[in-house]
Amino acid sequence: MFDRYMGHLDHRDPLHDYLKDHIVPQLGVGSAGVEFRVFQSACSRNVYLYEEKHSGVRLVGKFYPPKSPSQQMKTGEIEFGNLVYLRGLGFDSAPHYVVRPLGFNPAINNVLIMEFLEGGLLGTIINEAIHQRKRERLFRKLSALGHFLASLHNRTAGDWGVNFDHSHAYMGRLIGSLTSKRGMGRDHSDELYHLREAWRGQGIMWQDQGVLVHGDATPSNFLFGPGHTVLAIDLERMQWADRTFDLGRLCGELAHFFYQAMGDPGDAEPFIGHFLWEYCRHLPDPMSAFGSITRRIPFYMGITLLRIARNSWIDHHYRWQLVQKAKVILRELP
Numbered sequence: 001m002f003d004r005y006m007g008h009l010d011h012r013d014p015l016h017d018y019l020k021d022h023i024v025p026q027l028g029v030g031s032a033g034v035e036f037r038v039f040q041s042a043c044s045r046n047v048y049l050y051e052e053k054h055s056g057v058r059l060v061g062k063f064y065p066p067k068s069p070s071q072q073m074k075t076g077e078i079e080f081g082n083l084v085y086l087r088g089l090g091f092d093s094a095p096h097y098v099v100r101p102l103g104f105n106p107a108i109n110n111v112l113i114m115e116f117l118e119g120g121l122l123g124t125i126i127n128e129a130i131h132q133r134k135r136e137r138l139f140r141k142l143s144a145l146g147h148f149l150a151s152l153h154n155r156t157a158g159d160w161g162v163n164f165d166h167s168h169a170y171m172g173r174l175i176g177s178l179t180s181k182r183g184m185g186r187d188h189s190d191e192l193y194h195l196r197e198a199w200r201g202q203g204i205m206w207q208d209q210g211v212l213v214h215g216d217a218t219p220s221n222f223l224f225g226p227g228h229t230v231l232a233i234d235l236e237r238m239q240w241a242d243r244t245f246d247l248g249r250l251c252g253e254l255a256h257f258f259y260q261a262m263g264d265p266g267d268a269e270p271f272i273g274h275f276l277w278e279y280c281r282h283l284p285d286p287m288s289a290f291g292s293i294t295r296r297i298p299f300y301m302g303i304t305l306l307r308i309a310r311n312s313w314i315d316h317h318y319r320w321q322l323v324q325k326a327k328v329i330l331r332e333l334p
Contacts, residue, residue, distance in 0.1 A: 001121070002039035002049040009036040009050060015108050019050060019059065023102050023113050029055045043220060049116060058116035059102065063109045076112040079236035080104040083114070086235070089155050094229040096148050117231045119223030126219055126257045129271075139274055141224050145250070146278030148222075148230040149214070153243040154283070156212035162242040164205040167299070171196045174306040178323065182310060188323050192306075195330040199299045204292065204334050210240045217246040219253055244293055247279060248300020255301065255325075256308050260318065265325060295334035302330035 009016050020031045034052050041047035046063040064076040083101040091098040100115045122141065129138035175192050178184040199205060214221070215237030223231040251272045259265035276297070280290040305326035309319045 001042060003042050004040040006038040006040055006048070008053075009038050015061070015111065018103070018105055018108060018111075019113070023059060024052060024055075024057060026102055027057050027115075029057050060099075060114045060116050062112045062114070064112070065109050075236050076110040077104055077106065079234075079238075080112055082235045082238045086152070086238075091152070091232070094225065095144065095227065096151055097225075097229060097231050098235065099231065099233045114233075117223055117233065119225045119229075119231045121220060122222045122224070123219035123257075125224065126254065127261075130258060130261045138271060140228075142271060142275040143278040144224065144228040144230050145222060146275050146280075147228065147282055148232070149217070149243075149246055150279050150282035152214065153211040153246075158210045158240065160210055162206055162208050162210050163240075164200060164242070166239075166241065167205075167245065167303070168196060168200050171303045171306070174303060174310060177310045178306065182319060184323065188320075188327070191327055192330070195302075195327070198333055199330070202334050204295055205242070205299065208242055208244075208292070208296075211243045212238055213241045213243065213246045215239050215241070215245075217249040219250075219257070242296065242300075244296045244300050247276060247293060248297050249304050250275065251297060252301040252304025252308070256305065256322070259321070259325065298329045298332040298334075302326040305329070 009019075016036065019036060020034050024034060025031060029052060033054065035054065037051040037053060039049040039051070041049070044062075046065065048061045048063075050059045050061055051057070052059075062076065062079075080101045080103075083098055086098045087100065090096070092100070097117075099117055101112065102115060103113045105111050105113075120141075122145070125134070125138050125141050128134040171192075175184075175189055175196070179189050214232065214235060216234055221232065221234040223233070225231060251268075254268040254271055254275070255265040258268035276293060277286075277290060280286045280293060283289040303326070305322045308314065309322035309326070314322070
């Protein structure tokens with residue numbers, strides 16, 4: 001995950017003193033003579049690993065540089081608050097664990113400092129199930145993840161209904177991005193806009209309670225420790241939404257992994273069904289919840305495939321396969 005060695009953190013860099021004086025003491029490390037090796041994330045140019053040379057303590061720094069001189073970037077501060085809040089709800093020990101924030105400093109490019117977590121990435125576990133036939137391990141980890149997300153949603157459920165307009169607008173932005181940036185034609189966009197309105201008219205999309213969702217429930221944002229321990233990272237997009245926002249994101253990602261590797265998204269269905277049931281069995285009425293969630297899932301799975309398709313690194317041919325599959329799924333109105 002952090003595979004590019006960048007050298008040592010310069011003592012003149014203000015980050016050095018911040019880590020030395022404010023961060024490592026929280027971890028029981030003395031500040032005298034500390035030296036930090038620096039590694040860049042393979043996934044983001046704004047995320048770095050800092051390894052203290054003598055103690056071996058490792059920290060993650062996530063920067064949020066403003067996109068323009070006038071912009072007040074608050075995302076790092078928001079994520080810091082999200083992490084503190086969830087850990088205060090009990091997500092600070094196994095089996096449900098949210099990464100520990102150690103500091104936020106707006107004066108140093110809005111940097112958020114967190115502990116470094118070790119565990120097996122969900123994306124790696126999915127790939128091993130596909131290519132090494134380690135299917136049972138994926139089933140076990142999806143059970144653990146279903147329990148984690150059910151706990152997150154149950155503990156934060158509000159007494160108000162879902163506002164589906166937010167997801168409706170998000171689908172519109174995805175269609176617009178695919179049209180303007182990836183050249184999607186009206187043969188696709190017209191039907192997608194029509195399906196968006198059809199889903200908005202379904203009463204079931206408005207009926208559940210709003211909950212706090214992870215907001216970016218992808219295979220790169222969940223790690224697994226021993227047994228049923230789930231480690232969650234990257235909660236900058238936590239928001240109030242339908243619980244199926246998280247579930248559909250993960251189901252869509254599972255479909256994408258199997259589609260890209262095996263040529264058939266249907267190969268993911270046993271894992272999707274297992275994950276959804278394992279989630280629902282931690283709710284007060286599992287059968288009723290399962291029926292309701294599986295009726296809403298196609299919308300959130302479909303927009304997840306559109307979200308993946310808009311990425312620049314997606315192969316041109318596969319992009320339009322994803323769009324076509326998204327349309328097939330979105331036609332499954334409740």
